[in-house]
Amino acid sequence: MKKKLSTKENPKQEERQPRRYSxxxxxxxxxxxxxxxxxxxxxxxxxxxxxxxxxxxxxxxxxxxxxNKDTLLVAAAKHAAEVYFRNLSDQLESAGSRPQEIIETVILSDLGEALLNERMVKIWFAFRGEAHANKAITQFSDTRDEQLRGMIFDAFVEVAIEQGEPEPAKFARDTTHGTLALLEGMWTDFLLHSDSFSRKSAARIIFRFLSGVYPQHFDLDGAIVK
Amino acid sequence: MKKKLSTKENPKQEERQPRRYSxxxxxxxxxxxxxxxxxxxxxxxxxxxxxxxxxxxxxxxxxxxxxNKDTLLVAAAKHAAEVYFRNLSDQLESAGSRPQEIIETVILSDLGEALLNERMVKIWFAFRGEAHANKAITQFSDTRDEQLRGMIFDAFVEVAIEQGEPEPAKFARDTTHGTLALLEGMWTDFLLHSDSFSRKSAARIIFRFLSGVYPQHFDLDGAIVK
Amino acid sequence: MKKKLSTKENPKQEERQPRRYSxxxxxxxxxxxxxxxxxxxxxxxxxxxxxxxxxxxxxxxxxxxxxNKDTLLVAAAKHAAEVYFRNLSDQLESAGSRPQEIIETVILSDLGEALLNERMVKIWFAFRGEAHANKAITQFSDTRDEQLRGMIFDAFVEVAIEQGEPEPAKFARDTTHGTLALLEGMWTDFLLHSDSFSRKSAARIIFRFLSGVYPQHFDLDGAIVK
Amino acid sequence: MKKKLSTKENPKQEERQPRRYSxxxxxxxxxxxxxxxxxxxxxxxxxxxxxxxxxxxxxxxxxxxxxNKDTLLVAAAKHAAEVYFRNLSDQLESAGSRPQEIIETVILSDLGEALLNERMVKIWFAFRGEAHANKAITQFSDTRDEQLRGMIFDAFVEVAIEQGEPEPAKFARDTTHGTLALLEGMWTDFLLHSDSFSRKSAARIIFRFLSGVYPQHFDLDGAIVK
DNA sequence: GATGAATGAGTTTTCATTCAT
DNA sequence: GATGAATGAAAACTCATTCAT
CATH class of the missing domain: 1.10.10.60 (Homeodomain-like)
Incomplete structure (x- = not known):
């Protein structure tokens, strides 16, 4: 499907191709x-x-x-966002329903090959770079939408309660925010140092932080599902 | 994505000013x-x-x-990076020398008005969006350079040793990486939700995570300097 | 001079109408x-x-x-001319056969609502504006064709003879030409000042001129049919 | 200055010409x-x-x-109008000040080679054809502006009074309108039949009409200046 | 016959770059 | 050195025409 612009010729004389797609x-x-x-x-x-x-x-x-071109760019941004969320949804579907499992799935999915790869990262950062100049693109440039955030938050609330936190909602809100920020940070890391980036390290670091705040529910390897 | 030249007409016909600059x-x-x-x-x-x-x-x-224009853009990227690092350096200069203080200063500086503001964030994300298409820009699009990273790492190593971590270097490497990722994530958050963003929350969240992994050195309010 | 396609969206989605026309x-x-x-x-x-x-x-x-489009434009020009001449013919049909009556009918018809209206005027001037660039259109851009001119001329000759003009043919040729020029001028007037245009004034002015050269046959109100 | 678009080459190899005009x-x-x-x-x-x-x-x-192109077209319309009116003004300047002379000058100027020629006529009709689709052009598409009309009217009023018309203003208004309409009609005639058009005939016809309504002031050859 | 998706030549417009002054 | 008028390649966009269905 790709064809370099500069690639001068494909040797077989491009026969007049009135091929139609839908x-x-x-x-x-x-x-x-x-x-x-x-x-x-x-x-x-x-x-x-x-x-x-x-x-x-x-x-x-x-x-x-x-x-016009602008509409196409917006449609492309929309499409990229849909691909991201659909993929994440699919992976969540097949995950367990326990709160730790949900959180673990989000983290590992977001760091997995399917979502976090050079193509995706370049696309997201390209759109974000233009987002403030094009309001139509803005709405598709946030990887962390409300629904996702809500789901993670609910999972963290459950875990925080189990852990006996005095203010579980506040605690959960902060850890949700922090976890998403960590994921964002890892994407940036991938963008800037894709060669040295390690998905395993990224996951371990996030779980290390989570194990610090939820010691009974997470360890370095991910969620401890009881 | 094109827009009319933003005609910032100043109505009083700016009288021809042949003043020379150096x-x-x-x-x-x-x-x-x-x-x-x-x-x-x-x-x-x-x-x-x-x-x-x-x-x-x-x-x-x-x-x-x-x-040419491209060189100017690269120079602008370089300049933006220099401003960022100079400012951060200045703030570190006037900070204490204890490891916790260094870490706290980096975090609070990076989240402070001087570095984290709409202008800065837009500039950084704009350059990052174009970075992979312009190698000259790439080198100036990373806010977390080696020197900075090294300094934070060294501070975390010290703290990890004090804490008696079995593998202090590994632990410090992970927490360095994680802290920087959190900061990146907070910048992204600011870009996408500048209206609802709270520097205080951002700091609290980062320190909450740090207090999880370094309970004797950090609490929600920042570093516990003994 | 280009304009967006005038999107005359009729909001109720015009249901697919496979009705065939001849x-x-x-x-x-x-x-x-x-x-x-x-x-x-x-x-x-x-x-x-x-x-x-x-x-x-x-x-x-x-x-x-x-x-092709050009042929359609020419056909449209032809059609417009036919409508004009058919209408004028129809009105002449039901007019008296006395020379003054013929002249009066041509003048009043040409200034009447049926022929002289915004639509007609815009169409004629649009085609005339393009006429010299499109020879096929040229032939349909003259409202005063030979047959019409001949009829008016014959009528004027009769009147000129009655009046005892020494050179009735020459006199009639000039007054024919002048009358048609006056009508053209009135159409131009309508094009440029359709709001202030008055059919009555236009007719009165033409008849005033005619009463000047044929005092026994015309007055300000039109033809004096004896 | 003119150069046919299709004229393939001017044989002297167009030397890179950085010639500047003001x-x-x-x-x-x-x-x-x-x-x-x-x-x-x-x-x-x-x-x-x-x-x-x-x-x-x-x-x-x-x-x-x-x-943009549109502005250029409007500027061209404006220019054409200015050329027309400047030329007419110049010719009026060197005319006598008696009312008949003024009227005669307007008529003969408007029918003279300098104003009424293929180029002018094509330009005027082209702009008129587009006038209703472009409001900016509309204002430059009327050859008979208020000032001109006023001058002719004033001249006719004087003549009408001399002639002892019972309603000189009304009479003058009609003859002004009629004279301008005749001139417009002659221009149309020139556009459509430039080959058979005769300036002499056109003038004679107009003066014939004027001699009909102002018998003591005009004859077939123009104004009778006493 | 009738359709309207598809084409690409040609249009207007933008804009980095050049260069005479 | 400094300027900004001038350039023209390349951009976005239009639209008459073609042609598979």
């Missing part, structure tokens, strides 16, 4: 090509030409399906 | 204008026109002093 | 939509999209029935 | 090229490319001096 297919190809371009050449070098070349579609396509 | 002064004005533009209209809308209008300098200046 | 019907709808578009958004903003949207027909229709 | 000169060249293009290829075929090729200027020029 409307939905074409939209998807354009969004995918947009994300590819952002990953490969960066946000500011992602032109319509770059996109349609990668998608191997005509340039009119962008305006046919998205009206 | 070469260094002009460079600084251009860099500052570049950062202002990134903050106000975003990276992708930051054009040479936008910059020279803001700097109130002639359009040729950019190429006279920086050869 | 070929002649479709041609007519397209021509009418073309003229509507010229009236509403102007010649240069009249695109195929604009036309087919207004006609509520498929985009291929234009090329199916007219080969 | 800002005002460049503006004028662009306006002139715009009018040339409208005359030669019509309004709807007048693209920025067409204009800059004719002006032999770079394409950025249009946006440097006029911001």
């Amino acid at each position: 409307s939905e297919e074409s939209r998807r190809l354009l969004i995918e090509a947009t994300l590819d371009s952002i990953v490969d050449v960066g946000f500011s070098s992602t032109s319509v030409s770059e996109i349609v070349t990668r998608a191997n579609l005509s340039r009119g396509m962008v305006h046919l399906y998205f009206d | 070469s260094e002064e002009s460079r600084r004005l251009l860099i500052e204008a570049t950062l202002d533009s990134i903050v106000d209209v975003g990276f992708s809308s930051t054009s040479v026109s936008e910059i020279v209008t803001r700097a109130n300098l002639s359009r040729g200046m950019v190429h006279l002093y920086f050869d | 070929s002649e019907e479709s041609r007519r709808l397209l021509i009418e939509a073309t003229l509507d578009s010229i009236v509403d958004v102007g010649f240069s903003s009249t695109s195929v999209s604009e036309i087919v949207t207004r006609a509520n027909l498929s985009r291929g229709m234009v090329h199916l029935y007219f080969d | 800002s005002e000169e460049s503006r004028r060249l662009l306006i002139e090229a715009t009018l040339d293009s409208i005359v030669d290829v019509g309004f709807s075929s007048t693209s920025v490319s067409e204009i800059v090729t004719r002006a032999n200027l770079s394409r950025g020029m249009v946006h440097l001096y006029f911001d």
Whole structure:
């Protein structure tokens, strides 16, 4: 699907190809090509030409399906966010229902290959870099949405109560916030030092912190599910 | 993502001002204008026109002093990084020398108004969004440089030893990494939710985690300096 | 001079209407939509999209029935001219056969609501503006065709003879030309000042001029039919 | 100044020409090229490319001096109107001050080579064709402005009084309106039949009408100045 | 026949860069 | 050195036309 813009020729003389995709297919190809371009050449070098070349579609396509480039970029941001949340949801679905398990799943999923990889990280940071200049993108640039945050919070509340914390809600709110901040920090780390980044270390560090505040429920290896 | 040049018309026709700046002064004005533009209209809308209008300098200046726009952008990234580190250094200078104090100072400085503010955050995330497409920018997009990291690590090692950790280096490495990740996460939080962000909460959360792993050296209010 | 396609969204999703028109019907709808578009958004903003949207027909229709846009425009010009002349003919049919009556009928018809109205005027001037760039349109941009001119001329000759003009043909030729010029001038007036235009004044002025050159046959109120 | 777009090459290899005009000169060249293009290829075929090729200027020029094509078109309309009125004023300046002379001068000037020629006529009708779609152009599409109309009216009032008309103002208003309409009609005639058009005939016809309503002041050859 | 998705040439516009002054 | 007018490549976008269905 990818095709370098600069790659001069594919040797087999591109035969006039009136191949059609469904409307939905074409939209998807354009969004995918947009994300590819952002990953490969960066946000500011992602032109319509770059996109349609990668998608191997005509340039009119962008305006046919998205009206303008901006709308396509927003759609791409939306798509990236959906992929992230869908994937996380799927992994949570197959997890246990105990609070520690939920928390462990979120952390390990967020640090797992499926979500945390070069492509994803570049896309997220590219959109965040542009977010404040484009309000439509802003809404899709937060990986930690309310629903997710609520779920983690509820899990932490349960654990905090079990632990006999005097102010479980407050304690849970802080540890939720901190855990999400740690995950964000790990993504930044991956962006800036993807070569030296270790998913295992990242997980261990987070669980080390959690084991500090919830010693009966977490250890360095993750959740202690009783 | 393009926007009209932000016509900041000052209505009183700015009378032709042939005042000359020193070469260094002009460079600084251009860099500052570049950062202002990134903050106000975003990276992708930051054009040479936008910059020279803001700097109130002639359009040729950019190429006279920086050869091309790209070099100016890199210089602006470098400048932003220098401002960040100089400020942090200054605050560390006037801090105590005990390990807990060093760690506390880094955390509180990094969360303080001087470093963590809308302008700074927008600039950092803008550059990070473009970092992978511009290798020259990459090197200035990491807030956590080696020297800083080393200093924090050394402080944590000392504390870990005092605490009697069996593997103080490993423990310190993890807590260093985790603390920096938490700070990064807090910056992201500020970017995405600057209205609801609380420096106090952010600090409390970080110290809560630290008090979990170093119970004799930190509590919710910061470092316990004995 | 370009404008967004005038999105005349009718909010109730026009339910897919596979009703078929006859070929002649479709041609007519397209021509009418073309003229509507010229009236509403102007010649240069009249695109195929604009036309087919207004006609509520498929985009291929234009090329199916007219080969290309240009041919459709020419057909629309032809149609507009036909409407004008048919209408004028009809009104002449029901007029008296005396020369003054013929002249009066032409003048009053040409200034009447049926012929001289905003739609007609905009259409004529739009086509005239493009006429010299499109030879096919040129032939339909003259409201004063040979047949009409001949009829008026004949009427004036008769009147001039009755009046005892020494050179009735020359006199009639001039007054024919002048009368048609006056009518053209009144149309221009209507185009540029449709709000302050008065059909009555326009007629009175023309008859005032005619009463000057044919005092026994015309007065301010029109023809004096003896 | 004119250069056909399609004219392939001027044989002397166009040497890289960094020739500069003054800002005002460049503006004028662009306006002139715009009018040339409208005359030669019509309004709807007048693209920025067409204009800059004719002006032999770079394409950025249009946006440097006029911001966008539309503004240039309006400036061209304004310029055309100014040329028309300046020329007419000049000719009136050197005319006598007697009312008949003023009227005669207006008529003969308006029908003279300097004002009524193919270029002028095409330009005026092109703008009028677009006028209703572009309000900025509308204001420059009326050849008969208030000042001119007032001057003619005043002259006719004087003449009407001399003639002993019972309602000189009303009479003058009608003859003013009629004379201007006749002139407009003659311009239309010139547009549509420039080959058979005769300035002499046009003048004679107008004066014939005037001699009908002001028999003591005008005859077929123009004004009778006593 | 009829449709409207798809195309890509051509349009307007932007903007980094050049360079005469 | 300093300026900003000028350039033109490349950007975003439009739209008449084609053609598989």
